[in-house]
Amino acid sequence: MARTLLVIDVQNDYFPGGALPLWQAEETEARIVSAIARARAAGDKVVLVQHVSTATQGLFAADAPGTAIRPDILAAAGNAAVVTKRNADAFQDTDLAKHLEGTGDLLVCGMMTQNCVVFTAMSRAADDFKVQVIGDLCTAPMEIVHRIALSALNSKLPVTTAEQVWS
Numbered sequence: 001m002a003r004t005l006l007v008i009d010v011q012n013d014y015f016p017g018g019a020l021p022l023w024q025a026e027e028t029e030a031r032i033v034s035a036i037a038r039a040r041a042a043g044d045k046v047v048l049v050q051h052v053s054t055a056t057q058g059l060f061a062a063d064a065p066g067t068a069i070r071p072d073i074l075a076a077a078g079n080a081a082v083v084t085k086r087n088a089d090a091f092q093d094t095d096l097a098k099h100l101e102g103t104g105d106l107l108v109c110g111m112m113t114q115n116c117v118v119f120t121a122m123s124r125a126a127d128d129f130k131v132q133v134i135g136d137l138c139t140a141p142m143e144i145v146h147r148i149a150l151s152a153l154n155s156k157l158p159v160t161t162a163e164q165v166w167s
Contacts (some may be wrong), residue, residue: 004044004100008090010032012066012067022140038162049120050084051116
C-alpha cells in the first residue's frame with residue numbers, strides 16, 4: 001500500500017515573530033522540507049494541514065499572516081493537497097480521509113507534538129492506517145513538552161525518525 005506524509009500546521013504563528021513561537025521551529029521546518037523532498041522522491045504522497053481559527057484575531061485567525069503555511073513547505077510540497085482544520089484532530093470535521101484514499105502507511109509530523117500531532121495520530125479515524133509519528137519532524141512550545149509527548153505516544157504507536165523512514 002501507498003504511504004502518505006501528513007504535515008500538520010507548519011504555519012507562521014509558530015515561528016519567531018508569530019503568536020506562539022515553538023522550540024526549534026526553524027530547525028524542524030528545515031528537516032520537514034528535506035523530508036518532503038525525500039518522500040516525493042520515494043513516490044510517497046504529501047498532504048498538508050492548516051489550522052484556521054474561527055476567531056478574528058489571535059492564533060491562526062482567518063486571513064491573518066500568522067495562519068499562512070510556511071513558503072518553504074508549500075514550495076517543497078508542490079501540488080500537495082491542503083486540508084483546513086479547526087480542531088486538534090486533523091480528521092475531525094475535515095475531508096482529510098478523502099485525501100488519504102489508497103494510503104496504507106500514514107507518516108505524521110508537524111506542530112505541535114503534544115496537541116495536533118498526538119490527536120491526529122491517535123484519532124479513531126486513523127485506525128485504518130499503519131500510523132507512525134516521525135519524532136524529529138515535530139516540535140512543541142518547549143523541548144521537555146516535545147519529549148514527554150513523544151515518550152507517551154510511543155507507548156501507543158511507533159515513533160520513528162526521518163532517517164529510519166527514508167533510509
